[in-house]
Amino acid sequence: MRRTVYSVKFLGKWFFILPAIIFFIGMVVFPMIWSLSLSFYNWKAATGGAKVFIGLKNFYTILAKDVRFWGDLRFTLFYVGMTVLIELLLGLGLASLLNKKIPFRNFFRVIYLLPMTAPPIAVAFLWRMFLQPDVGIINQLLHKISLPAIKWTTDVSVAPWALVIVDIWEWTPFMFLGLLAALQSLPQEIYDAAAVDGASPLQAFIYVTIPMVMPIIVTLVLLRAIDAFKLFELVFGITGGGPGGSTESLSYYIYTSGLSYFDIGYSCALSWVFLIIVLFIAIFVLRLLRKEV
Amino acid sequence: MTQVSIRNIGKKLFIWIVLIIFAIWTVFPLIWAVATSFKTMTESYTLSLIPYLQFKPSWYAWNEIWGRMFGRVSKSLINSIVVAGLSSLFVLALGCLAGYALSRFVFEKWKNKDIATWILSLRMFPPVVVLIPIFLMMRTLYLLDTWRAIILVHMLYNLPLAVWLMMDFFNEIPEDIEESALIDGCSRFGAFVRISIPLSSSGLVAVYILSFIFSWSEFLFAVSLSYNKAITFPAMIAGALSVKGLDFARVSALTLLAITPPMILAVLMSKYLIRGLTFGAVKG
Numbered sequence: 372m373r374r375t376v377y378s379v380k381f382l383g384k385w386f387f388i389l390p391a392i393i394f395f396i397g398m399v400v401f402p403m404i405w406s407l408s409l410s411f412y413n414w415k416a417a418t419g420g421a422k423v424f425i426g427l428k429n430f431y432t433i434l435a436k437d438v439r440f441w442g443d444l445r446f447t448l449f450y451v452g453m454t455v456l457i458e459l460l461l462g463l464g465l466a467s468l469l470n471k472k473i474p475f476r477n478f479f480r481v482i483y484l485l486p487m488t489a490p491p492i493a494v495a496f497l498w499r500m501f502l503q504p505d506v507g508i509i510n511q512l513l514h515k516i517s518l519p520a521i522k523w524t525t526d527v528s529v530a531p532w533a534l535v536i537v538d539i540w541e542w543t544p545f546m547f548l549g550l551l552a553a554l555q556s557l558p559q560e561i562y563d564a565a566a567v568d569g570a571s572p573l574q575a576f577i578y579v580t581i582p583m584v585m586p587i588i589v590t591l592v593l594l595r596a597i598d599a600f601k602l603f604e605l606v607f608g609i610t611g612g613g614p615g616g617s618t619e620s621l622s623y624y625i626y627t628s629g630l631s632y633f634d635i636g637y638s639c640a641l642s643w644v645f646l647i648i649v650l651f652i653a654i655f656v657l658r659l660l661r662k663e664v
Numbered sequence: 665m666t667q668v669s670i671r672n673i674g675k676k677l678f679i680w681i682v683l684i685i686f687a688i689w690t691v692f693p694l695i696w697a698v699a700t701s702f703k704t705m706t707e708s709y710t711l712s713l714i715p716y717l718q719f720k721p722s723w724y725a726w727n728e729i730w731g732r733m734f735g736r737v738s739k740s741l742i743n744s745i746v747v748a749g750l751s752s753l754f755v756l757a758l759g760c761l762a763g764y765a766l767s768r769f770v771f772e773k774w775k776n777k778d779i780a781t782w783i784l785s786l787r788m789f790p791p792v793v794v795l796i797p798i799f800l801m802m803r804t805l806y807l808l809d810t811w812r813a814i815i816l817v818h819m820l821y822n823l824p825l826a827v828w829l830m831m832d833f834f835n836e837i838p839e840d841i842e843e844s845a846l847i848d849g850c851s852r853f854g855a856f857v858r859i860s861i862p863l864s865s866s867g868l869v870a871v872y873i874l875s876f877i878f879s880w881s882e883f884l885f886a887v888s889l890s891y892n893k894a895i896t897f898p899a900m901i902a903g904a905l906s907v908k909g910l911d912f913a914r915v916s917a918l919t920l921l922a923i924t925p926p927m928i929l930a931v932l933m934s935k936y937l938i939r940g941l942t943f944g945a946v947k948g
Contacts, residue, residue: 383852387765388779391758391827398820399786402797409797468682471675481934482687485694488930488937490881492898493919496905497693500700500915506709508696515711544690548938549946556947590945601790604883607902622792622884629796630888642793649790 410640417633429640440641442616443624444648446531450620451599454538455592461539462546463588467576470554483544491541495608498537499524502609524610527617534605534618542598546591553587554580593656600649621645694923701725701916708912725913729921733904737921740900747811747896748879751818755826755875756868758819763830764856768839780831784943787824791884794820799888809894817885822875825943829874832944833867834860870936877926897922 410429414422433440473479486494501507502523510520523533557580565575581588603622606612612619612627625645629638699713702721712718729737762783766776798817799808807813841863842855850858861868880897887899895903901918930937939947 381769381852384765384769384771387761387769387856388771391762391783391823392779394758394819394823395783395786398798398816399794402794402801405800406794406797409800465682465686469679471679473679473683477934479683479687481931483690484930484934484937485927486690487941488877488881488926489923490883490898490926492881492883492902493922496901496915497697497919500912501693501696503910506910506912508711511711540690540693545938545941547686549942552938552946587946590942594942597788601792603792607883607887608905622790625792626795626884626888630799635796635800638796642796646789646793653788 406639406642409636410643412636414636415633416635422636425636429637430644432637433640433644439616439619439624440621440644443619443621446618447600447602447620449531450535450538450602451596453535454542454599455595457535457539458543458546458595459588459592461543462550462591465543465547466550466554467580469551480548483548486541487545489541491604492608494537494541495605498533498540498605499609502533525614527614530610530614530618534602534609537605537609538599538602542595546595549587549591550584553584557583589657593653596656597649597653600652694920697916697920700912701920703913705911705913708916722913725911725917728914729917736900736904737897737918740895740897741921743811743814743890743894744880744897747814747818747894748876750811751815751879752822752872752875754815755819755822756872759823759826759830759871760861760868762827763832764834764860766827766831767834768842780828783824783827786820787943791821795884795888798885802889809890809892811894813889814886814894814896817889818875818879818882821882821885822878825878825940826871826875828943829871829940830864830867833864837863870933870940873929873933874936874940877929880926 411424411426412422413425413429414420489497501509504510504520504522504525507523509523513520522529524530561579561583562575565579570578601622602620603626606618606620606623610618612623621641622645625638625641628634628641696713699715699719700708702715702723702725703710703712703719704722704724707719707722710719715721765771766780770776771779802808802813807816837860842859845855845859846852882896883898883902886896887902890896890899901922905915905918
């Protein structure tokens with residue numbers, strides 16, 4: 372409970388909170404409303420066409436006819452699901468293996484933090500260089516040990532995985548460090564108690580450790596999933612959405628249809644559909660994970 | 665030697681091996697980029713890592729950057745520093761005020777928790793959904809390709825995080841200290857300026873540096889709203905490399921230049937980074 376000195380009646384509190392709220396209204400609420408109103412129009416600004424009111428037709432086209440949208444949605448969901456799942460398993464594995472007193476703790480922490488502080492577009496260009504099919508080092512290394520070259524960015528079935536690998540490189544340390552912090556905050560006594568009760572280390576891990584760090588796991592998974600949904604830079608830098616649209620994320624689709632083709636009405640409708648999908652999934656995931664806690 | 669101590673040594677060795685393998689996997693791409701940036705264009709396609717032994721180091725790529733590309737590189741570096749520096753400063757000011765309000769005052773109709781959740785949700789949704797209207801807004805205001813446009817957008821990007829982290833930091837300061845200052849005749853605003861702000865100074869520095877890093881790295885809005893005068897460094901690289909993407913030496917040098925500043929800052933505040941990235945949920 373707050374103390375009485377911070378009483379409800381103190382009007383100065385508005386001085387503290389209003390600047391931020393006004394800023395958000397100007398930069399988010401207003402643009403979103405504008406975007407909603409534009410999504411009811413057919414407005415192809417590139418050809419200098421006039422704004423024509425077409426009601427819900429944009430939304431109908433997206434949901435019923437737009438193959439590109441559904442393909443991009445499928446890829447985005449694949450990307451989010453795969454990266455989060457693999458990073459969680461790797462992070463959890465590493466964190467439980469290393470849940471001891473770590474030598475040179477700060478040194479290793481700094482090393483592991485490096486990929487996630489790099490600008491994503493720089494990471495993208497770095498990896499485009501490694502993944503390059505002809506002269507990239509990964510294929511050269513594969514050649515050295517006489518394995519066939521992999522068409523990282525030109526094969527429809529490989530390219531999505533190439534992006535997943537880059538994401539895993541960048542964000543596994545985040546899961547690892549977050550989970551390690553959670554594991555190390557648990558008191559040693561609970562393990563002693565579990566051991567006294569005759570639990571094997573594996574049983575202790577499954578029945579004691581996991582439930583206790585579940586809230587942190589939920590938080591980390593949600594943060595990663597929400598971040599992975601925003602996928603843009605890796606697509607922009609590594610594949611450009613190709614080959615054949617197999618690695619195009621929804622963010623990239625909205626960006627190109629809005630700012631390359633200036634199909635303003637349609638891209639605003641796409642934005643709203645995307646927002647609603649993300650909201651639904653966030654609520655759904657939260658419910659699902661809450662039940663298990 | 666007893667069996668127990670052998671097992672202990674084995675365990676320690678195992679931890680070391682896992683730590684080192686993971687560290688190599690993490691830094692190897694960066695080390696490779698450093699090596700490649702000191703190669704000539706033809707040598708940049710070869711599998712060689714150790715200078716003098718495997719390849720002859722050359723200043724080719726760095727000479728390109730400081731020579732032929734100097735105008736573009738220096739302009740975009742300055743733009744990035746100004747945009748990140750100023751937007752983080754404004755974010756800090758607004759975030760500090762709002763965070764303090766949410767931590768200390770009681771809001772009734774729209775409860776503190778609701779306001780905080782709303783603000784957090786603004787960071788959660790994909791930024792691309794406001795891209796088109798913000799682009800139109802900036803065009804209408806004649807702000808396309810100006811520092812102001814990018815500063816505003818980066819503030820939008822960082823402010824939710826700043827509010828949450830500052831709220832978290834202020835919550836850690838005991839209210840008694842402010843209370844006694846109020847009893848001694850200090851005004852509420854005075855208590856905020858003279859007591860809460862100095863006590864949370866490490867938090868303020870952490871928030872400033874975090875939002876600097878994020879602003880420096882932000883790409884989607886930078887590439888959409890700036891193209892020439894106000895172009896930021898990441899947007900500039902994207903333009904330069906989409907044309908000449910196969911010159912590995914230059915790709916390496918430019919990406920290293922983009923990676924280094926946030927990396928140095930992150931090393932300086934490595935303790936707060938996980939806390940910042942998780943909105944204060946994990947205190948790593």
